Amino acid sequence: MIEETIRHERSAYGASPWDIRERMALLLWQVLWPTLCGWTPKPFNGWRVFLLRRFGMKIGQKCFVHSRARIQKPWNVEMADGACVGDRANLYSLGRIYLGAECIVAQEAYLCTGTHSREQPGWPLVTAPIRVGRRAFVGARAFVLPGVHIGEETTVGACAVVTRDVPPRCVVVGNPARLKETKTVSSNNEANA
Numbered sequence: 197m198i199e200e201t202i203r204h205e206r207s208a209y210g211a212s213p214w215d216i217r218e219r220m221a222l223l224l225w226q227v228l229w230p231t232l233c234g235w236t237p238k239p240f241n242g243w244r245v246f247l248l249r250r251f252g253m254k255i256g257q258k259c260f261v262h263s264r265a266r267i268q269k270p271w272n273v274e275m276a277d278g279a280c281v282g283d284r285a286n287l288y289s290l291g292r293i294y295l296g297a298e299c300i301v302a303q304e305a306y307l308c309t310g311t312h313s314r315e316q317p318g319w320p321l322v323t324a325p326i327r328v329g330r331r332a333f334v335g336a337r338a339f340v341l342p343g344v345h346i347g348e349e350t351t352v353g354a355c356a357v358v359t360r361d362v363p364p365r366c367v368v369v370g371n372p373a374r375l376k377e378t379k380t381v382s383s384n385n386e387a388n389a
Contacts, residue, residue: 201343202291203313204321213321225251225270236263248273256297272309276330291323296330296348304337311342329364338373349379 204213212219233244244261252271255261260280265287267273272289275281276297283303287293291309301307307326312319324343328334332346335354346352347364357371365379 201322201324203316204323206318206320209318221251221271222269229267233263238262262303282336290321291342292325294325294327296328296332298330299328299332299334301328301334302336302338302354305334305340306338307334307340309342 206213214222228247233240233247236243240263241260244263245255245259248261248267248270249255253267254274256275256277256279258278259275261267261275262281262283262285264283265281265285267281267287267289269289272291273287273293273295275295276299278298279295280300281287281295282301282305285301285303286306286308287301288306288308288310293307293309295301307328309326310321310323313322322342326340326342327345328340329346329348329350331348332350332352334340334346334352335356337354338352338356338358340346340352340358344358345361346358347362347366349365350362351367352358352362352373353367353369353376355371356369356373358368358373362368362373367376367379368374369376
């Protein structure tokens with residue numbers, strides 16, 4: 197479903213790795229989102245979801261995207277049913293981002309799918325997908341690096357820096373993020389008890 201690490205070659209140092217069509221789509225998106233959505237109140241979520249879908253974002257039912265969320269390339273993002281992107285959250289989607297059902301990306305969290313290869317001349321762009329599992333919570337101002345998969349029902353604490361995959365049903369905190377605790381019962385079992 198989600199591709200692996202991709203190195204984006206450029207024609208010359210400083211040149212964009214994107215073709216002209218991609219750059220034009222980015223330009224249009226960067227004008228339309230703040231103009232048509234950046235000022236809208238929460239009840240206008242349906243309008244924001246409509247526009248995101250027109251730009252290729254795959255969005256399930258009952259999803260929420262805050263008006264001040266920043267999404268670099270909506271066509272690289274998929275949100276499952278009930279997923280939520282909070283105030284000023286940044287989905288830097290140069291590569292694919294998948295948000296599982298009912299997961300939450302809290303305010304000012306940053307999911308970054310792009311970096312640069314320092315080993316190569318010209319430091320070419322390298323992208324790797326990010327996957328946030330079902331009912332996971334990415335806390336305020338947390339930073340998730342390229343290629344990271346966050347397990348279902350996992351909590352990433354506020355301001356944590358997630359540099360590697362996180363298993364399901366645990367809590368990670370700190371910089372770099374480290375395991376704080378493991379949840380012994382899934383949320384679904386708790387809800388049915």
